[in-house]
Amino acid sequence: MVGTYAPRVSIVIPVYNAMPYLTGALESLLAQDLREFEIIAIDDGSTDGSGDELDRFAAADERVTVVHQPNSGWPGMPRNRGIELARGDFLFFMDADDTMAPNALGDMVRMAEGEGSGRPADVVIPRFEGSGGRRVQALFARHPHGDISIARAMETLSPQKLFRRELIERAGLRFPEEKVRLEDGIFVTRAYTLARRILFCGRGPLYFIALRDDGQNISSRTIDPDNYVGSCRRIAQILLEGVADRTAAERLVLQFFQRKGLRFYVPKRWDRMTPETRVRWVELHRAFLADLVPEELEDSVSHPTDRCKLSLIRAGDVAGLASLIAAEPILEHLSRAASVRATPRGIEVGVSIAPTADDSPLRDAVPSAGRLRTVRRVDRALSAFGGNRYARGLDRRIAAVLTRGAPTLGLLLSGRRGYRTVALSGRLVDHDPRTGALEYAFVLSPKLLKSFGKDRVDMWTVAGTADGLTGARVRLGADDSAIEAGVSDRFYRTDGGNAALRAARP
Incomplete structure (x- = not known):
């Protein structure tokens, strides 16, 4: 049941068979320095006792609200249900596997409100650190605390960020509910293009993102090329429509493709593909580049291997890509x-x-x-x-x-x-x-x-x-x-x- 207090932050957590990680996630939230928050946990048909664990926390703390529902099969629908129930000034989307530093919510809220600068922000990105062997983007080690450009923010498209709820409601932002890859990236990219200001928060790590030892992270599942590239197209279109400067938008699409497209042209992924799958990836990516990225922009790509891969994809040269990828291990x-x-x-x-x-x-x-x-x-x-x-x-x-x-x-x-x-x-x-x-x-x-x-x-x-x-x-x-x-x-x-x-x- 929703409490009677006024929360500053609504933390939305989709939960599906998250034990034993769920206990640590909830404990880390209830230990936050900022006390004015609510947890909206959507039990998405769990069968491992996660629902009972959520009820145990809800009985002990009125800030915890639990909704039980049949399994929807993907995180988008539970997150959207959490948005509908949220009452906080800000929304934070947390995964049931992860934990937060005690100062995380407070630091992000103060930053979003413009404390020290007088300039409020609509999106705040916490500094991540991996746990359980999880690797995180270099951005989280390299980027300084403070303002972050949309070009750099696009390096992290996961939903674990603080969003001003007014922005989400004004734009009617919701997660895709169908089973699509990068469903969180579609939501987050739209928020980035609408935000007045995006900030990067944390001189030390604030959010600890886990690698589950049971292999049940969604990101570890097999990727369908058509589904994945379809989502990439949606994100590219959001950038082209949401960024006023057309050239800047096209550069963002190219940079996005370097991260999300070229990741399939490295030995650890390429070597596991069948010949038919390799051809399909190249066909889809060739069409993506032809439709969405002006060829002349590729001259600005500094990494020579990336530049060569882009050229070979445009040419549909699967054999050339195979030769280039095969050279990477021997050039280590x-x-x-x-x-x-x-x-x-x-x-x-x-x-x-x-x-x-x-x-x-x-x-x-x-x-x-x-x-x-x-x-x-x-x-x-x-x-x-x-x-x-x-x-x-x-x-x-x-x-x-x-x-x-x-x-x-x-x-x-x-x-x-x-x-x-x-x-x-x-x-x-x-x-x-x-x-x-x-x-x-x-x-x-x-x-x-x-x-x-x-x-x-x-x-x-x-x-x-x-x-x-x-x-x-x-x-x-x-x-x-x-x-x-x-x-x-x-x-x-x-x-x-x-x-x-x-x-x-x-």
């Missing part, structure tokens, strides 16, 4: 910043990579020690001209001739707050024949760093072959000992041991 490597120093040209970074596969093409066609010495000598000589673009161009051309046919390495720089990503090509400058390690030189010019504004920047490497095959990106590691004192205020090692940049001086 470990990468570290071996040296970092300040120069008149900018920050010079020496990146060492070690191939991890015995049959890696990164061990082939390595230039002689004499040629690599010449590359280093030319680079030192031309560095006297500082950032002169003619000297830089000559340096690159000479290095390209002396290392023709050798493995390649790209460095991807990606801002944490913005969506800016830049790709640089490295010059091969050294080789350790004992370990197979290769070292490449990169220059981060003042102009490049300035282009990221005050953002912090993370880095990845992408290895490739001279004939155009490239692999997956690998996070660049760093050791404090490799970073010279003159540049340690800009280039630093994160707590996780990775390389990162402060684009502007602190």
Whole structure:
């Protein structure tokens, strides 16, 4: 029964056979610092005792309301029923498997109300952390507390967010109730396009999203290509209709496809597909790109492997995709910043990579020690001209001739707050024949760093072959000992041991 108090937040939880996780989820909610909330739990035909557990909590706390109903088969209908019953100023959609930090609701509500800024928000995204082996998007580790653009917000389309109820009611937002993939993404994308302001909340993790050890997460179930791509089309259309700037909307669709479409063109998924399923994915994605993404936008994709996959999908080249995907495991490597120093040209970074596969093409066609010495000598000589673009161009051309046919390495720089990503090509400058390690030189010019504004920047490497095959990106590691004192205020090692940049001086 609905209580008589006035809740600030209505927490809607669809529940289907969620024991024993359900107990921890409810306990974490009842331990919240913010006390003015209601829990609306929709028991969707559970058969494992979840309904009895919900009733036990409801009998002990008037803030818990339980609705029992026959199984609907999908979370959309229970969530919609919760929306209809909700009375709070805000709605939060929680899964019965997960838990929250005690300060989570309070922090999100204060942020949504504009505390400290005077600017209220319609959507607040809590910082996630995985539990039980669950992995979460890099966004949750990288993005700072505060404002978040729709481009970055689109990296998380799950419903575990705080929504202003007035926005949901004004727009008549509801979850699709049929069995469709990304039903939560359809709802969340629409909310993003309507929101006056979206915020990212939490200097530490607020929401702990679980991987169930019984394999019953919906996300772990087999994916039907037609169903999935149909939902992607709906989300793309929401972006094209809801974002006023057409070019910006098309870029959002392309970025969305890179995350949700290209995820099927990696070895762990591709290798499990039948030949017929591979063809079907390519057919559907080829039509998606033709209908919704202008081809010229793909020139802006910095990741060379993504760019190549997009081109092959547009061409319907299943065999070419298979070859590119097969190259990813043999191009795997470990990468570290071996040296970092300040120069008149900018920050010079020496990146060492070690191939991890015995049959890696990164061990082939390595230039002689004499040629690599010449590359280093030319680079030192031309560095006297500082950032002169003619000297830089000559340096690159000479290095390209002396290392023709050798493995390649790209460095991807990606801002944490913005969506800016830049790709640089490295010059091969050294080789350790004992370990197979290769070292490449990169220059981060003042102009490049300035282009990221005050953002912090993370880095990845992408290895490739001279004939155009490239692999997956690998996070660049760093050791404090490799970073010279003159540049340690800009280039630093994160707590996780990775390389990162402060684009502007602190």
